[in-house]
Amino acid sequence: MAKGKRAPKGKKITLKVAKNSIRITFDGRRRLDLSKMGIAVIPKCLLKLCDVEELDLSRNVIQKVPDWIQRFQNLRLLDLHSNQIEKLPESIGQLQNLLHLNVSNNKLTAKGVPMELSQLKNLRQLNFGLNAIDVLPTTIGALKELKEVGLFDNNLTTVPPSILKLPKLKKLNTKRNPILLKKELEAEQQEAIQRVENLYLVSEKNLCSPCVTKCQAERSMLNKLKNIVTPLVKKPLFANLVTPNSIAKEIQAKD
Known part of the structure; x- marks a missing residue:
């Protein structure tokens, strides 16, 4: 000290x-x-x-x-x-x-x-x-x-x-x-x-409506960012697949 x-x-x-x-x-x-x-x-x-x-x-x-x-x-x-x-x-x-x-x-x-x-x-x-x-x-x-x-x-x-x-x-x-x-x-x-x-990655049909809306909004934001920054590696597209609620997947414990 x-x-x-x-x-x-x-x-x-x-x-x-x-x-x-x-x-x-x-x-x-x-x-x-x-x-x-x-x-x-x-x-x-x-x-x-x-x-x-x-x-x-x-x-x-x-x-x-x-x-x-x-x-x-x-x-x-x-x-x-x-x-x-x-x-x-x-x-x-x-x-x-x-x-x-x-x-x-x-x-x-x-x-x-x-x-x-x-x-x-x-x-x-x-x-x-x-x-x-x-x-x-x-x-x-x-x-x-x-x-x-x-x-x-x-x-x-x-x-x-x-x-x-x-x-x-x-x-x-x-x-x-x-x-x-x-x-x-x-x-x-x-x-x-x-x-x-x-x-x-999960199927869209397995998510509730609020989660789907949130995931689609996050995906849209990611796509905008990709247009600004040249991607390092091209990723394959997956039809009918979305990223689930990121908040629920955070590694930090929520109180």
Whole structure:
């Protein structure tokens, strides 16, 4: 922390409060829910509860994730969205059972994304949306189990090919990034993005009227943009197919 910069004052969480915040999920897992508690510093007393399988610290004013987060070896879900986190600790790579990691809406930059993230071999969902990341480590491509990746609202100018080649990738959200495709990667990236986009093509008859109207409006807007910017790769036309409601398909969790 910079000299003279005061840490935000937050609510102090005792072990008793933390124990009372444990909930049992519908599938029988123990979830420690400390969201919206005004927490500025993650209290070390939580180590007494390090056997929980889900930890929700979202919507607080947390600036730092402690190194001892690695002690939560049973964690399957770690939700840190909507805080003031600037850097993730290298020790986060030790959470070998982690399936879902959400650090969207924070203050992460490229320096705040550790290379050790590539050690999370079982990770299925990764949300980095709403941060200030301009470069991603190519080692994220080592996360072969990833199915959903949120990179929306960052400063990315390109997406590493290693991410686009993830074998199980189904959802990739790169909206509102200043992405500039390099010439040598154009075909490769467009093919991968098209592969993901094609998963969401549905028949018009399966959509309700409001959704059809919305999809047609979005398609019309896309066509206008294509007339302005020369397309990198021509895509085949699909008769009677439209893109479903994009809002419903956003990778970020809606409250």
